[in-house]
Amino acid sequence: MALLKLTGVTKDYYQGTVRVPALRGIDLDIKPGEFTSIAGPSGSGKTTLLNLIGCLDKPTSGQIALEDRPLEQLTKQQLADVRRDKIGFIFQSYNLIPVLSAYENVEFSLALLGRHSQAEIRSKVISILDAVGLQGLYERKPRDLSGGQQQRVAIARALVKEPKLILADEPTANLDSETGEAIVDLMQTMNREKNVTFVFSTHDPMVMEHAKRLITVKDGHVESDERR
Amino acid sequence: MVWYLAKLAGKNLMRQKKRTVITFLTLSIGIFSYIAVDSLLLGMDQMAIDNLTSLQSGHLQVLHPEYEAEREDLTLDYTFEVGQLPQRISRVNEVEAVTPRITFSAQLNNGMDDLPVVGTGVDPKTDLQVFDLEPHISGRMPQAGAYEAVVGKSLADLMELGVGDYFTLISRTKAGAFQAIDLEVVGLANTPHPDINLATVFLPLDVAAESLGMSGQATEIFVRLAPTHDLEAAAEAVDDIVGERDGLRAYHWREIAADFLAISESKRMFNLVFLAMIFLIGVIGVVNTILLSSMERVKEIGMMKAMGLKEKEIILEFALEAAGIGFLGSLSGIAIGAALNLYLINVGIDISAFFGDMSVGYPVTGSIYGVWNFQTMLISFALGLGVCLLASYLPARGAAAKDPIKSLQRS
Numbered sequence: 001m002a003l004l005k006l007t008g009v010t011k012d013y014y015q016g017t018v019r020v021p022a023l024r025g026i027d028l029d030i031k032p033g034e035f036t037s038i039a040g041p042s043g044s045g046k047t048t049l050l051n052l053i054g055c056l057d058k059p060t061s062g063q064i065a066l067e068d069r070p071l072e073q074l075t076k077q078q079l080a081d082v083r084r085d086k087i088g089f090i091f092q093s094y095n096l097i098p099v100l101s102a103y104e105n106v107e108f109s110l111a112l113l114g115r116h117s118q119a120e121i122r123s124k125v126i127s128i129l130d131a132v133g134l135q136g137l138y139e140r141k142p143r144d145l146s147g148g149q150q151q152r153v154a155i156a157r158a159l160v161k162e163p164k165l166i167l168a169d170e171p172t173a174n175l176d177s178e179t180g181e182a183i184v185d186l187m188q189t190m191n192r193e194k195n196v197t198f199v200f201s202t203h204d205p206m207v208m209e210h211a212k213r214l215i216t217v218k219d220g221h222v223e224s225d226e227r228r
Numbered sequence: 229m230v231w232y233l234a235k236l237a238g239k240n241l242m243r244q245k246k247r248t249v250i251t252f253l254t255l256s257i258g259i260f261s262y263i264a265v266d267s268l269l270l271g272m273d274q275m276a277i278d279n280l281t282s283l284q285s286g287h288l289q290v291l292h293p294e295y296e297a298e299r300e301d302l303t304l305d306y307t308f309e310v311g312q313l314p315q316r317i318s319r320v321n322e323v324e325a326v327t328p329r330i331t332f333s334a335q336l337n338n339g340m341d342d343l344p345v346v347g348t349g350v351d352p353k354t355d356l357q358v359f360d361l362e363p364h365i366s367g368r369m370p371q372a373g374a375y376e377a378v379v380g381k382s383l384a385d386l387m388e389l390g391v392g393d394y395f396t397l398i399s400r401t402k403a404g405a406f407q408a409i410d411l412e413v414v415g416l417a418n419t420p421h422p423d424i425n426l427a428t429v430f431l432p433l434d435v436a437a438e439s440l441g442m443s444g445q446a447t448e449i450f451v452r453l454a455p456t457h458d459l460e461a462a463a464e465a466v467d468d469i470v471g472e473r474d475g476l477r478a479y480h481w482r483e484i485a486a487d488f489l490a491i492s493e494s495k496r497m498f499n500l501v502f503l504a505m506i507f508l509i510g511v512i513g514v515v516n517t518i519l520l521s522s523m524e525r526v527k528e529i530g531m532m533k534a535m536g537l538k539e540k541e542i543i544l545e546f547a548l549e550a551a552g553i554g555f556l557g558s559l560s561g562i563a564i565g566a567a568l569n570l571y572l573i574n575v576g577i578d579i580s581a582f583f584g585d586m587s588v589g590y591p592v593t594g595s596i597y598g599v600w601n602f603q604t605m606l607i608s609f610a611l612g613l614g615v616c617l618l619a620s621y622l623p624a625r626g627a628a629a630k631d632p633i634k635s636l637q638r639s
Contacts, residue, residue: 051633054534056533056632056633057633076539077538080533080536080538081536083534083535084535084536084537085536087536089531089534089535091531091636095527095528095530095531095636097236097531098243099236099239099243100236100239104235107232108232108236111229111232112229112232112535112536114229157535
């Protein structure tokens with residue numbers, strides 16, 4: 001069974017009255033546990049595709065199903081529920097809440113679910129922060145962390161709620177190559193150990209090398225889909 | 229979840245400390261100013277009522293209805309026989325004391341200058357049971373049958389009179405003939421009521437009555453009621469006694485003090501305007517703060533929506549920030565207001581420097597004092613909080629409704 005299935009997905013934007021097609025009929029299956037990279041030049045439609053998969057936007061036509069549940073008919077509230085329960089996000093610029101510590105940023109993500117006791121939250125947050133290598137940095141605010149450390153917090157924040165799918169938009173773009181490689185290694189480890197599905201967009205050849213599946217998008221089409 | 233949003237709201241308030249402090253201080257200043265002004269105005273009301281009832285009008289007055297209509301002229305056309313009226317009125321439940329007076333217009337002449345004054349014939353025995361004049365007199369009250377007078381302190385200063393000096397009161401008798409009464413100053417009245425200080429001469433009732441050709445008569449009978457009383461019921465009961473037989477009417481002080489009550493009413497309007505200004509200050513401050521805050525955090529709001537926060541939860545987070553500002557502003561406003569009130573109650577404000585004994589229709593002079601009004605404090609707190617919450621709604625809704633994709637694309 002596919003975790004994610006896209007059938008004939010198109011997405012148009014408008015610049016004034018001019019229609020600008022961003023995606024022109026995407027068919028795609030993502031299976032549970034995959035570590036997939038979506039590559040392509042700027043303006044190819046990578047981010048649009050990620051936004052649609054992440055329930056942040058709706059397609060102009062076509063169907064998207066997450067665990068066989070069609071997403072295009074869901075209301076804004078229902079899409080928010082899907083994002084909360086099933087999807088984790090990692091952003092290029094980390095997007096941590098600056099007034100919260102590393103611990104609190106991760107805690108907030110888990111507390112949103114409203115399913116765990118305080119003790120459970122504490123145990124899960126500490127466990128995931130340790131797993132991403134942030135022992136001893138729990139109380140640091142984002143401004144007191146390096147870029148790599150902030151991205152680790154972002155990964156912990158996405159992972160802590162044990163989502164079905166983690167979407168990462170250019171996760172290494174703001175990092176130096178060494179830190180970027182460490183972050184990709186970490187995501188790979190989490191993919192392997194926790195069997196979480198990762199889909200990320202990237203320009204970075206190093207990241208593409210690590211992917212088990214490389215989907216190349218060009219001009220709104222899937223140009224190639226290579227499993228390794 | 230609400231706890232985590234509250235925690236986040238608290239931390240966000242600390243993000244722009246100066247802005248938060250300025251916003252809540254603005255609200256705080258509005259609230260403590262309102263508490264102080266309300267306290268003073270209420271205190272002035274209470275003092276004015278005390279002064280009116282204890283120095284000028286008593287609780288009830290018995291007089292001719294025609295006299296009430298022409299009262300400002302101080303006419304002697306509607307005098308009446310006092311006879312046994314005081315004794316009959318005294319039998320009414322809640323009546324503590326009764327005294328007749330003659331109020332007439334006169335000119336005070338000190339041998340050099342004239343000034344128009346209000347002559348008041350008082351019964352030295354019973355007047356002090358109705359009015360609290362004695363504590364404010366330096367010297368003594370005039371004695372029955374003696375050509376003595378107590379003069380308002382400001383009037384005496386103006387006419388350069390002191391205790392032991394003589395002056396002449398020139399008036400018209402009931403029949404309209406001129407009459408001059410030579411009187412010795414035996415006391416000076418320095419009361420909290422400006423009209424008394426500025427324009428009143430007290431002389432014995434029998435001397436006034438004889439001089440004005442109206443022996444045994446009075447223009448009014450004043451009644452003091454027990455500390456707890458039903459003003460209107462007592463007025464009706466006295467009216468029943470004096471109405472049919474003597475053609476008189478009993479008025480309670482609220483009916484007499486129309487000027488004062490009109491000012492008191494306009495004061496309430498002033499209070500409402502003041503309250504509306506606090507609303508406005510709160511609304512502007514909070515809208516500005518939430519608007520700026522949401523504009524600065526567009527990307528963060530986009531990220532929170534990506535994490536699954538719903539619009540109503542984002543609105544709630546901003547509402548909690550506004551509630552924090554409202555709580556701090558209202559609480560500090562009430563705390564400072566209470567401290568200021570303590571000063572106003574114990575020390576007061578001396579308004580004589582501004583107005584002296586000038587009468588502005590409000591029977592108060594000297595120092596005015598505040599009073600505690602816990603209702604005002606509670607209302608201020610609730611309104612401060614409520615206004616902040618309401619004011620935050622629109623900017624918060626605007627922030628929450630933003631497209632998360634566009635928000636996340638912001639650099």
